[in-house]
Amino acid sequence: MEKKILEIKENLLKDLEKVDLLKNLNDIKVKYLGKKGSISELSSCIKDLSNDQKKKVGSLLNDLKNEVNTKIEEKKKLLEIEEMNKKIESEKIDVTLPSTSIKMGTTHPLTRIIDEIETLFISMGFDVVEGPEVEQDLYNFEKLNLPKGHPARDSQDSFYITEEMLLRTQTSPVQARTMDANLEKSPIRVICPGKVYRRDDDDATHSHQFTQIEGLMVDKNISVADLKGVLEMFAKNLFGEDREIRLRPSFFPFTEPSLEADVSCFKCGGKGCSICKGTGWIEILGSGMVHPNVLRNCGYDPEIYTGFAFGIGPERVAMLKYGINDIRSFYTNDMRFLNTFDRVEGEK
Amino acid sequence: MRVSKKFLSDYIDIEGINYKELAEEMVFCGNEYESITKLSDCEGLVIGKVLECEKHPNSDHLHVCKVDYGDGSKQIICGAPNVDKDQLVVVAKIGARLGDIVIKKATLAGLESNGMICSLAELGLESKYLKEEDKEGILVLNEDAKIGEDALKYLELDDEIIDFELTADRGDLLSIIGVAYEVGAIYNKKVKLPIVKNKEIDPDITSTMKLDVKTNKCSMYLGKKVLGVKIGESKPFIKNRLIASGIRPINNVVDISNYVMLEYGCPLHFFDADKLGNEVIVRNANDNELFTTLDGIERTLSVEDIVISNNDKAVALAGVMGGLDTEVENDTKNIFIECAIFDSVTVRNTSKKILRSESSNRFEKGIDPNRVEIALNRAAQLLSMYASGSVCKGMLKYDCADHNDKIINITLDDINRVLGTELNTSEVNEILKRLEFKFEIKGNKYRCIIPTRRLDVNIKEDLIAEIGKIYGYNNIVSKLPSSNIKKGSILRSELLVKDIRKVLNSLGSNQVITYSLVGNGINELFPIKNGENIVLLDPLSEDKKILRRSLIPSLIEVYNYNVARNMKDINIFENGSVYYKVDGKYVEEKMVAGLLSGSTIKNSFNNVDLKVDFYLVKGIVEYLLKYLGFNNRYSFRVNELSGMHGGRSAEILLDREVIGYLGQVSPSICKNEVYVYSISVEEILKKTVRNIKSVEIPKYPSVNKDLAFVVNKDVTCASITEILKKVGGRLLSNVEVFDVYVGDNVGKDEKSIAFSLTFLDPNKTLSDNEVTVIFNKMIEEVETKLNAKLRDKNYN
Structure with a gap:
């Protein structure tokens, strides 16, 4: 009997050695462990043995069963790995071939700039508001201290629709509208991005349509120092922490004092380069303290309230930030231009 | 300036x-x-004397000169026709610089030349200021020029x-x-004003001339007479200063009018007094009155313009330019000087219409009434000094201008409140003194007297701006406003637009921004709302004269631009307004529109090519509306749409109201397959959206059943699904179309549509019987209502 067991073991090893496919492994399982398999055959002989022998052989057969099972399982695992390896080998591809084109669409550079500025000002408690592009002369000029015949109207040659209606030349009318609409005459903190229009021929630096962001803050005790603080915040946020602001007096009919703001050059840090034309400073926006006539025209008492206003040109900011040389690029919408803006920004 | x-x-x-x-x-x-x-961008120019001057042996136009310019006799070859022995001339030494040119030792026609004798033109003055002789020949200096000295200094060109x-x-x-x-x-320096004083002679002007101001657009008019002037050339300092100021010197008399204008900012006009006559009238011009200005051009005037006239006709266009008939000429003897203030808006309008001049520019910006009389006398003084004139006593005078200085009351607090500074009185006093503004101070209260010369300083804030300037805005220490903390907000419409942009970007669409102004006929190409075009009064060009009422034509323009540059896979959108007028009201309606053409997702070697077709664009529109919270609230309806492909376009409805359209652009407009969609953001804004409510994941199994109908080809898919959904009720959880077949296995005018249905009861396991009842009812309804035939139950 023991001899037979050994024989079975030897045969099994031989059989297993020959198997190279998983499906054939099952045949072996049947051959040894099946109902008519060799182990079953041996088991059927047990009944003819003595009780002592029965016990001994029974345990031997049991061990044999376990061993056969283990051996087959081991072989099964081996074959499975082998077959998986074969499958993987057969499925190998050239990973250096090009990928399938999947992309997000791009946000227009002007929108990127406007979004960025909006986010900053919202964080400082400003409301984002809007006003009509087809505007009344009253709001675009008169309420802003620019009566008819004022020489400063010259610099904003306008597209008129009727004598009283025009395409707004600036987002400043939204200042007047916001103050007018505030019936309690309470403090105001708003920015207003939008399209504006001037009667200019289009060239590399002029566009008959462009965008502006107007800012207005009206409260008790708002001063030039506050304006400067807010503009510094703006410059640092947009162009990097090290930026500084420089104010130059200027003239806008709707502010007094009027101030042009320069930001220290983000490229050279103030040493002078081609971007800042060697001056170390870049002209970035116009601003000032809201003219008392404008406050009064909109129902605010200038003896109680003061305020500042500023106007940012997103085109200018974008041109500086992204190194764009021709303002018309924003409106031509060449896909190669737009596709440049398909990623996050780097360090400021 | x-x-x-x-x-x-x-x-x-x-x-x-x-x-x-x-x-x-x-x-x-x-x-x-x-x-x-x-003024003259030159270095190394000295005065020299021509000691000898011979004809060049090898040239027919050159001269060989021996010139002493301080280092003994040097040979210079000179090509000027007027060079001669004993002349005092300007010499550019070796190493001298004339603009960008550096003078080097040279050999001219075989002879050595050690420098260059210069003409006035070569000294860098713009040719428009020069006479012909200044350009043709060398400059010959007067006797008082000293050899070896700096020539520019001598010529007073070192400016x-x-x-x-x-x-x-x-x-x-x-x-x-x-x-x-x-x-x-x-x-912090004091201004030195010229001393203006005239020795005056009889007759008094008021006895010989009469002034009559007949318009309210002239607040001040002064006239003075100077007799016996001799016309000649101006002194070099006058000429040089005019040139430096950008004004061409003419003669000693005319130059003085410009010189005094530059000094005081008051434009003057000199008339030939004899041609003018003895009457001066200031009046509004007549409509269609003809008048020839000094430049010889005949101008047509209107009642909006002001003129000076004599008893016969207009002699000057007030504030803009004099007339040809009373021009100062070489034989002019007697001068009538006008110094006046004309209404700034009137001069501005006239000059905008006719021509801008140094004079009109100043009138537009305002004249100090307290300088007019001084400027008039100053001009008379200079005419007597530099043109041998004799000044007549008296002056013609009309004056209703306000000559009072302006009083501004201001406190120290006012100043510090606006500037955000902590200035004290002694600092402010110092600044006011520097500005030469007189003031009185009581405690912290100032009474400032602003001189009339400062037309721009009228109110407290103007004065604060001046103080800020002198203090220095960059000396102000910045701070952040100490206002109440509040949350910044954004308009709902803007938030919606931001969401729309986010969705479309995520679907691969590039945002574009195009112009709002379009040309004739563009607005009528695609569907628009009822209303009128908004048209510009004075457009810059024909293609930018009307505000757009649809974004689609602009997107097609962008498409055409890019296709012409070989970029054929286009996926773009724009969010912007369209503009029109309804019942006299101007409407600006926010829209979003997109355009797609070519392929979206592609991988050529791998045969991946998702081409744009109607269903892709419909998918974008549906996803957008779903994202915005309108699942199950939108639908599509076939309707005639101008500019669109009749068989491949549809209206987009939200809650059964039209909010836009989509489809292929008519092949008559775009020959390639170009798909667009246009949706009114304004319409979307009118709708309310429910909050997200989480649904429980079904615990019970669903049952899938497929079926296919054969219908007439004009029966729409939507009409079948509508019936299926109605019959299926709440137990029908999903309907999907998985096949549409047209071909030999169905009739000629027929098609087959196959649906995969999912049934689910969230509360229990559905029994076969329940599903079968509904399923059979569905078949029955579709068959009877749409004249359909069941093609195959359990299709798969």
């Missing part, structure tokens, strides 16, 4: 101040400059010029004296 350093030095001591630094200081007082230049770009409010800086006050405030 071009400001000559020499001219400015007459009124303020700027000795030792670098002119470039002065320009920079002025910038921080609000006066930007365009450039700083030298520098700052070209200021002034702001519209600073009319006072259109005068050298005005600039002197500004510089004085910066450097």
Whole structure:
């Protein structure tokens, strides 16, 4: 009997050695462990043995069963790995071939700039508001201290629709509208991005349509120092922490004092380069303290309230930030231009 | 305004101040400059004497000269026709620089030349200021020129010029004296005014001439007479200063009118008194009145213009330009000087219509009424000094201008409140003194007296701005406003637009921004709402004269631009307004529109190519609406749409109202397959959206069943699904179309549509029987209502 067991073991090893496919492994399982398999055959002989022998052989057969099972399982695992390896080998591809084109669409550079500025000002408690592009002369000029015949109207040659209606030349009318609409005459903190229009021929630096962001803050005790603080915040946020602001007096009919703001050059840090034309400073926006006539025209008492206003040109900011040389690029919408803006920004 | 350093030095001591630094200081007082230049951009020019002058042996036009310019006799070859022995000339030595040219030792026609004898033109003056002889021949100097000395200094051409770009409010800086006050405030120096004094003779002008001002557009008119002038050339200093200021010298008389205008900022006009006659009338022009200006051009005037006339006809266009008939000419003897103030708006309008001049520019920005009389007398004084004139007693005078200085009451608190500073009275006093503004102070209260020359300083805030300038805005310490903390907000419409942009970007669409102005006929191409076009009164060009009412034509333009540059896979959108007029009201409606063409997702070697078709664009529109919270609330309806492909377009409905359309652009407009969609953001804004509510994941299994109908090809898919959904009720959880078949296995006018249905009861496991009942009912309804035939139950 023991001899037979050994024989079975030897045969099994031989059989297993020959198997190279998983499906054939099952045949072996049947051959040894099946109902008519060799182990079953041996088991059927047990009944003819003595009780002592029965016990001994029974345990031997049991061990044999376990061993056969283990051996087959081991072989099964081996074959499975082998077959998986074969499958993987057969499925190998050239990973250096090009990928399938999947992309997000791009946000227009002007929108990127406007979004960025909006986010900053919202964080400082400003409301984002809007006003009509087809505007009344009253709001675009008169309420802003620019009566008819004022020489400063010259610099904003306008597209008129009727004598009283025009395409707004600036987002400043939204200042007047916001103050007018505030019936309690309470403090105001708003920015207003939008399209504006001037009667200019289009060239590399002029566009008959462009965008502006107007800012207005009206409260008790708002001063030039506050304006400067807010503009510094703006410059640092947009162009990097090290930026500084420089104010130059200027003239806008709707502010007094009027101030042009320069930001220290983000490229050279103030040493002078081609971007800042060697001056170390870049002209970035116009601003000032809201003219008392404008406050009064909109129902605010200038003896109680003061305020500042500023106007940012997103085109200018974008041109500086992204190194764009021709303002018309924003409106031509060449896909190669737009596709440049398909990623996050780097360090400021 | 071009400001000559020499001219400015007459009124303020700027000795030792670098002119470039002065320009920079002025910038921080609000006066930007365009450039700083030298009147003559030359170095190394000296005075020389021509000792010998012979014809060049090898040339028919050159001369061989021996010139002494301080280092003994040097040979210079000169090509000028007028060079001669004993002349005192300007010599550019070896190493001298004339603009960009450096003079080197040279050999001309075989002979050595050690420098160059210069013409006036070669000294760098613009040719428009020069006479022909200045360009053709060398400049010959007077006897008093000293050999070896600096030639530019001798010629008074050693001047520098700052070209200021002034702001519209600073009319006072259109005068050298005005600039002197500004510089004085910066450097804390006092202005020196010219002493104006005339020895006057009979007859008194009022006995020979009469003035009549018949218009209210002239607040001041003064006239003075100077007799017996001799016309000639101006002194070099006058000519040089005019040239430095950008004005062409003409003769000693005309030059004085310009010189005094530059000094005081008051435009003057000189008439030939004999041609003018004895009557001066200031009046509105007549409509269609013809008038020939000094430049010889006949102008047609209107009642909006002001003219000066004699008893016969107009002789000057007030504030703009004189007339040809009373022009000062070489034989003019007697001069009538006009110095006046004309209404700024009137002059502005006239000059805009007719021509801009130095004079009109000053009238537009305003004239100091207290300088008019001084300027008039100053002109008379200079005519007697430099044109041998005799000044007549008296003057013609009309004056209803306000000559009073302006009073501004202000407190220290006012100043500090606006500037955000902590200035004290002694600091403010110092600044006011620098500005030469007189003031009285009681405690913290100032009573400031603002001179009339400062037309721009009228109210407290103007004065604060001036104080800020002198204090220095960059000395103000910045801070952040100490307002109440509040949340910044954004309009709902803007939030919606941001969401729309996010969705479309995520679907691969590039945002574009295009122009709002379009040309004729563009608005009528695609579907628009009822209303009128908004048209510009005075457009720049034909293609930009009407506000757009649809974004689609602009997107097609972008498409065409890119296709022409070989970019054929286009996926773009724009969010922007369309504009029209309804019942007299101007409407700006926010829209979003997109355009797609070519392929979206592609991988050529791998045969991946998702081409744009109607269903892709429909998918984008559906996803957008779903994202915005309108699942199950939108639908599509076939309707005739202008500009769109009749068989491949549809209206988009939300809650059964039209909000836009989508489909293929008519092949008559775009020959390639181009798909667009247009949705009114304004319409979407009108709708409310429910909040997200989480649904429980079904616990019970669903049952899938497929079926296919054969229907007439005009029966829409939507009409079948509508019935399926209605019959299926709440137990039908999903309907999917998985096959549409047209071909041999169905009739000629037929198609087969196959659906996969999912049934689910969230509360229990569905029994076969329940599903079968519904399923059979569905078949029955579709068959009877749509004349359909069941093609295959359990299709798969």
